Structure formats: structure tokens, C-alpha cells
Amino acid sequence: MVLSGKRILLIISGGIAAYKSLDLIRRLRERGASVRPLMTKGAQEFVTPLAVGAVAADHVFTDLFSRQDEQDVGHIRLARDCDLVLIAPATADLLAKMANGLADDLALTVLLATDRQVLAAPAMNPHMWAHPATRRNIETLRGDRIRFIGPMSGEMAESREAGIGRMAEPLEIVAAAEALLHDRPKPLTGRKAIVTSGPTHEPIDPVRYIANRSSGRQGHAIAAALAALGADVTLVSGPVSIPDPFGVRVIHVERADQMRDAVLAALPADVAVMVAAVADWRVASAADQKIKKHPGESIPTLALTENPDILKTVGHHTMRPKLVIGFAAETQDVESNAKAKLDRKGADIIVANDVSPATGIMGGVRNRVRIVSHSGIEQWPDLAKEEVATRLAAMVAERLKQ
Numbered sequence: 001m002v003l004s005g006k007r008i009l010l011i012i013s014g015g016i017a018a019y020k021s022l023d024l025i026r027r028l029r030e031r032g033a034s035v036r037p038l039m040t041k042g043a044q045e046f047v048t049p050l051a052v053g054a055v056a057a058d059h060v061f062t063d064l065f066s067r068q069d070e071q072d073v074g075h076i077r078l079a080r081d082c083d084l085v086l087i088a089p090a091t092a093d094l095l096a097k098m099a100n101g102l103a104d105d106l107a108l109t110v111l112l113a114t115d116r117q118v119l120a121a122p123a124m125n126p127h128m129w130a131h132p133a134t135r136r137n138i139e140t141l142r143g144d145r146i147r148f149i150g151p152m153s154g155e156m157a158e159s160r161e162a163g164i165g166r167m168a169e170p171l172e173i174v175a176a177a178e179a180l181l182h183d184r185p186k187p188l189t190g191r192k193a194i195v196t197s198g199p200t201h202e203p204i205d206p207v208r209y210i211a212n213r214s215s216g217r218q219g220h221a222i223a224a225a226l227a228a229l230g231a232d233v234t235l236v237s238g239p240v241s242i243p244d245p246f247g248v249r250v251i252h253v254e255r256a257d258q259m260r261d262a263v264l265a266a267l268p269a270d271v272a273v274m275v276a277a278v279a280d281w282r283v284a285s286a287a288d289q290k291i292k293k294h295p296g297e298s299i300p301t302l303a304l305t306e307n308p309d310i311l312k313t314v315g316h317h318t319m320r321p322k323l324v325i326g327f328a329a330e331t332q333d334v335e336s337n338a339k340a341k342l343d344r345k346g347a348d349i350i351v352a353n354d355v356s357p358a359t360g361i362m363g364g365v366r367n368r369v370r371i372v373s374h375s376g377i378e379q380w381p382d383l384a385k386e387e388v389a390t391r392l393a394a395m396v397a398e399r400l401k402q
């Protein structure tokens, strides 16, 4: 029970997702945390302080200039007497003001005065999230060590629009709070890691592409596990339908050449874990317009050309990370193929998995891997992909210590 006895200051701002804060308070309290709520003026348009106070079983702070609250607790104590400041939902407006250091209401004043970890769960319309101003604000806040959970992709509550902007679910926020408050040792603190994940999409024309069945689950889990050990992680992800992992900088790309560029831009690093199922080939010249089907005409032939080999590029780079780990998805001769890859790619470790359809590994939730290095081969049992990630992150920490 990581949250047992922890004091969480929950700032609720004025977004439609404020209705989920009631459930969030319940979930946090179930786990033994005490929740002190603070609501912006906007938040009170969506849920009432009465409801929030009743679920939290605590006084709800709303006003910077309340004589009573200032006498009883005071905004500086409010900012410090907690283990974590959680903002859920975090509106575009609140994030913009935070990024600029404004302090014209109680929430902003507390956020400027706090010396505690701050975790924000943004929630807004996808266009608001994608707006360059919001992108700039998020980058600034990341630089100010504000941590984020979500937003997730999906349908918006108030409109039929879908996209990235939905607030993370209460249990996802709880898990993120637990990850932050966990007192685990962090052997990768100060280390930089680059992880790739997911498939790549290689365009045939503007609407069609060549892809593969990679879900990104293994790569995302590895990025999260390295971050949990304290590493500063950049995850370069191909198109996936799973949420960004917590506490990780994510760069979304589509094609192999974009993935290579993003990986090289993230160097130098202490470790690179190349998990993405990068397409070996792309269409030599993708059509600018949709290729049309005309009755009686011959079927088009796709001429393919080789894609950049990202693992090999990193493995032989002048800024080569101390530790380079590649994944080998094979359907036959798994071990001998992995061994051959070690030297060819300049890798220290190849994590080999058999992705024959019968294994259900590609796109599935479990994995069975062999760790191939110059010191031998280690077979790991059938494990959840998260467990493979945890073991691999521990191995990275051990290797980097040497």
C-alpha cells in the first residue's frame, strides 16, 4: 500500500473531466491516502465543493483571500503539507498559467509555492492539446519537473470528437501517483535511455501503408520500467493504440526514417533499447495520390527499397551508448539468427523472441525471450511483458554499474 498514510493535495480545475475527480478521490482514499481538495473557480462550474468535500471528508479550499482559510492553514502550508500535489483535471488554461509562473488564484499560488512533486493529468479538447501554445507550455512544465499522466486518446465527454485529450482514468492516475511516491531505489538516476517501440508505417500512397502486428506493449513497458528506476527516458514510438507510459518523454513517428532521425537526435545516451519492429523495406517511391483501380488495367507492382537499419546505425555510431540492446523477432532459427545479429549490428545484447503466430507474442501481452550476449544465452520463462521489462531494466542497471 504505497499510498497508505500519504497526503495528497488534489487541485481540480475547470474541465468537463472534473466529474471524474470524485471517483479519483474515492480511489485514493481506498488506498489509505488522505486527500485535501482545492478547486479553481472554473472547477466549481462542473462539480460542487459540497460533493467534493463530502467524498474527500475534508474541507475544500477555493479562495486565496479567505481570511478563515488563511488563518487556519495558509496557502504556503497548503503547498508544503503534502507528499504530492495532484492536478486532475489540468485544464489548458491552468497549465498555460503555470508555465508562465502566474499566481492569481489559490491553485496557481500553491503551485508556485510548493516544493513537492507535482503530477498533472491534462484533459482538454484534442485541438487544444495539439495547439502549439499548449505544446510549448507542456515542454516548459516538463523542464520545471512537472510530471504528466496522459492525456489519453479516445472519445471526448462533451462532443463526438475523438483524439488525444481525454483525462487518464482514475486508476491510471492512482498508479502514476503510486509510481511517484514509491520509495524504491533508483539505480538509473542520472542515466539517459532511448527506447524505440511499436511498428512503423511505410506509405504506399496517402491512404495505404505497409505495417506489422507490433502493438508497442513490450517497448512501452521497457520505457516505463527504465523510468521507474530513475532513468531519463526518451521513447520513440511508431503508431500504436496504447497510452504513452508514465514519466517518459515520447516522440511519435510513423516511418522508419523518422524513427532513425528521432533516435539520433536523442543521442548521447547511456543505453539504447531498440524494441520497435521497424519495417525492413519501404516502397521505393510512394505515390502522391491514391493509386486508383481501373477495370481491365494490370495490378500495380510495388518496388521496395531497404529502410535504414536503426539498431546497426546506433551500434556503430560515434556517440554509441555504453549499452546497446536490440530485439530480434524471428520465426525460425531464433538463437542462431540472434547470435549473428550481435556483431553485425554492434549490439551488446540481443533479446530474441519467437514471434511465430502460434506463440501469440506479436501483439499479445506475454513474452518468452532469450537474452543473447557474448557471455552466453539465458532463457527467461514465459512472462507478462511488464515482467520482462522489469527484469531487463534491472539488467541494464547492473550492466551500467560495471
Ligand SMILES: Cc1cc2nc3c(=O)[nH]c(=O)nc-3n(C[C@H](O)[C@H](O)[C@H](O)COP(=O)(O)O)c2cc1C
Pocket (backbone or CB within 6 Å): 012, 013, 014, 015, 016, 017, 040, 041, 042, 043, 090, 091, 092, 093, 094, 123, 124, 125, 128, 158
Ligand atoms: C462545457 C465546458 C467544458 C470545458 N472543458 C474543458 C476541458 O476539458 N479542458 C480545458 O482545458 N478547458 C475546458 N473548458 C474551458 C475552461 O473551463 C476555461 O478555460 C476556464 O477558464 C478554466 O479555468 P481554470 O483552469 O482556472 O479552472 C471547458 C469549458 C466549458 C464551458
